[in-house]
Amino acid sequence: MKKNKLSLFYALLLSAATAAPLMAMLYLADRFFGLAFLPFDFFDWLARMLPGSLLTFGIDSMVDTIIAFNLGETSSAAKTAEQLLGLVSFFIVITLIGGIVIYILSRLEEKQRIVAGMVMGAIAVIPLVLISHEVNQSSTVDPLLNSIWFMALFAVWGWVLAWVVNATLIAPETAQTEAEMGLDRRQFIIRLGSASAVLTIAGAGLGALLGSGSNDPVEIVVDTTTDTMSDTAQNLPNKSAILKPAAGTRPEYTPLDQHYRIDISARPPVIEPETWRLKINGLVENLTELSLAELQSDFESVDQFVTLSCISNRLGGDLISTTKWTGIPFSKIMTLVKPEAEAGAVLIRGADGFDEFVRLETLTSDDRIMLVYAWDDQPLKQKHGFPLRIYIPNLYGMKQPKWIESMEFVSEWGEGFWVRRGWDKDATINATSVIDTVAVDSIYKQDDQYVVPIGGIAYAGPRGIKSVELRVDQGEWQTAALRQPISDTTWVIWRFDWPFTGGNHNFEVRCTEGDGTLQSEVARGTRPSGATGIDSMESRLPDPDSIKA
Ligand SMILES: Nc1nc2c(c(=O)[nH]1)N[C@H]1C(S)=C(S)[C@@H](COP(=O)(O)O)O[C@H]1N2
Numbered sequence: 016m017k018k019n020k021l022s023l024f025y026a027l028l029l030s031a032a033t034a035a036p037l038m039a040m041l042y043l044a045d046r047f048f049g050l051a052f053l054p055f056d057f058f059d060w061l062a063r064m065l066p067g068s069l070l071t072f073g074i075d076s077m078v079d080t081i082i083a084f085n086l087g088e089t090s091s092a093a094k095t096a097e098q099l100l101g102l103v104s105f106f107i108v109i110t111l112i113g114g115i116v117i118y119i120l121s122r123l124e125e126k127q128r129i130v131a132g133m134v135m136g137a138i139a140v141i142p143l144v145l146i147s148h149e150v151n152q153s154s155t156v157d158p159l160l161n162s163i164w165f166m167a168l169f170a171v172w173g174w175v176l177a178w179v180v181n182a183t184l185i186a187p188e189t190a191q192t193e194a195e196m197g198l199d200r201r202q203f204i205i206r207l208g209s210a211s212a213v214l215t216i217a218g219a220g221l222g223a224l225l226g227s228g229s230n231d232p233v234e235i236v237v238d239t240t241t242d243t244m245s246d247t248a249q250n251l252p253n254k255s256a257i258l259k260p261a262a263g264t265r266p267e268y269t270p271l272d273q274h275y276r277i278d279i280s281a282r283p284p285v286i287e288p289e290t291w292r293l294k295i296n297g298l299v300e301n302l303t304e305l306s307l308a309e310l311q312s313d314f315e316s317v318d319q320f321v322t323l324s325c326i327s328n329r330l331g332g333d334l335i336s337t338t339k340w341t342g343i344p345f346s347k348i349m350t351l352v353k354p355e356a357e358a359g360a361v362l363i364r365g366a367d368g369f370d371e372f373v374r375l376e377t378l379t380s381d382d383r384i385m386l387v388y389a390w391d392d393q394p395l396k397q398k399h400g401f402p403l404r405i406y407i408p409n410l411y412g413m414k415q416p417k418w419i420e421s422m423e424f425v426s427e428w429g430e431g432f433w434v435r436r437g438w439d440k441d442a443t444i445n446a447t448s449v450i451d452t453v454a455v456d457s458i459y460k461q462d463d464q465y466v467v468p469i470g471g472i473a474y475a476g477p478r479g480i481k482s483v484e485l486r487v488d489q490g491e492w493q494t495a496a497l498r499q500p501i502s503d504t505t506w507v508i509w510r511f512d513w514p515f516t517g518g519n520h521n522f523e524v525r526c527t528e529g530d531g532t533l534q535s536e537v538a539r540g541t542r543p544s545g546a547t548g549i550d551s552m553e554s555r556l557p558d559p560d561s562i563k564a
């Protein structure tokens with residue numbers, strides 16, 4: 016009889032076989048009914064609990080991988096990597112819990128196992144229920160219903176575990192020898208594994224197929240023909256600018272579906288526009304609540320073309336994008352709520368639990384600061400902060416909360432989400448310049464000489480760009496031509512047409528801010544204050560004499 020008890024290793028093996036279908040069921044329910052998907056909640060919770068350095072290390076390693084393997088655009092690939100990490104870590108946790116449950120069950124009387132399994136399953140899920148309750152913002156279902164669903168599902172899971180234990184332990188009794196017993200167990204685990212795989216694939220496949228999109232209830236689908244540029248993109252304020260970008264320069268106005276996205280949740284919070292209110296409280300004379308409709312109709316809207324950059328954007332990276340922001344000037348809110356004299360800062364909270372303090376001094380320093388409800392002339396996309404975010408020029412994205420729920424006027428500034436995790440407390444944008452292209456395919460002849468267009472962007476937030484310089488093979492810095500920017504808060508496109516010589520060349524770029532300050536040439540990584548340094552590119556050019564006209 017003693018031999019019949021399961022080893023911990025075997026218990027874990029059996030448990031692993033049940034973990035995948037369990038996750039598939041969670042996924043199915045999420046896709047069909049909008050129930051919370053525990054694996055992502057678990058990861059979001061981990062991300063909030065882990066020390067900042069570890070979190071940054073994790074994100075950095077993912078970005079490294081993405082860059083190394085050229086896995087496409089950084090921010091969406093990072094989001095996918097996060098979700099994968101969520102699935103893997105959840106699988107491990109479930110396997111461990113299930114392994115322990117099996118281990119215990121195998122030591123109970125056979126009659127007790129089913130009830131004990133169901134009870135243990137339901138108890139084991141309680142911490143996960145609490146976690147989900149704490150962090151989930153994307154489920155469209157009442158939290159109580161979510162909790163009931165989890166308890167029920169995990170009770171069933173416990174029942175399955177008990178069944179698995181019974182099946183494994185009963186079978187060997189009919190076996191005559193230990194060798195046969197081992198064979199039986201092996202056959203059983205193979206069958207269990209196959210059943211598990213079939214269930215998992217069926218569940219996940221069904222979820223992906225039938226429930227696609229059901230999780231984005233507020234995503235407003237506008238029929239924009241994907242290949243053509245939006246009206247806004249075609250009618251930019253600088254459309255008559257003379258200088259054309261060198262071929263291969265990133266789009267001056269980022270197509271909205273290509274705008275980078277960075278935030279702390281595997282899935283963006285879902286906010287119902289009808290019930291959502293912006294709450295403004297704390298040290299103000301007029302405590303105020305505003306609906307989205309009121310924000311849009313009671314105040315005159317303003318527009319600003321903005322380049323937003325993440326403090327995690329590496330030198331030459333793609334966590335920087337440009338679009339049109341629409342909203343109301345923050346000064347109008349100040350007039351409305353009348354801050355008290357002691358107010359020194361505003362604590363802005365997002366629906367995802369993100370928070371950030373901004374000094375009142377900063378909030379009143381620039382009349383372009385605004386509460387934003389539209390991007391690219393459309394309501395904010397869910398992932399970009401629907402229904403409301405803030406724009407504060409001169410600061411990296413980490414200081415500009417999305418999904419704003421409340422703004423509390425407080426006496427003193429404090430550390431916000433990323434500052435508590437070791438990032439710069441001011442997060443002022445660093446001037447940066449980038450080479451996007453050495454357009455070898457666009458070589459052309461000018462005054463009897465072949466030239467190659469070289470181009471890219473330069474950006475110093477609202478401080479503007481005065482000049483951009485390029486140097487080839489460590490030679491003299493030479494002034495590039497600048498395209499008139501879309502606005503005084505967007506990046507500037509530069510271009511340098513170089514009368515080249517054949518062979519391999521090294522190109523470097525640097526810029527000077529509006530007030531004459533040269534950008535930092537010191538090579539420095541993103542953490543804690545944003546990357547700086549000289550961006551460079553190597554390129555091989557043909558021998559001009561060998562080019563046929
Ligand atoms: N509520 C909330 N706001 C947030 C964040 C977040 O995680 N939660 N991330 C910030 C960071 S780090 C950046 S770079 C910008 C990115 O905005 P985007 O994803 O719309 O491009 O949002 C900022 N606002």
Ligand SMILES: [Mo]
Binds near residue numbers: 325412
């Ligand atoms: Mo960021």
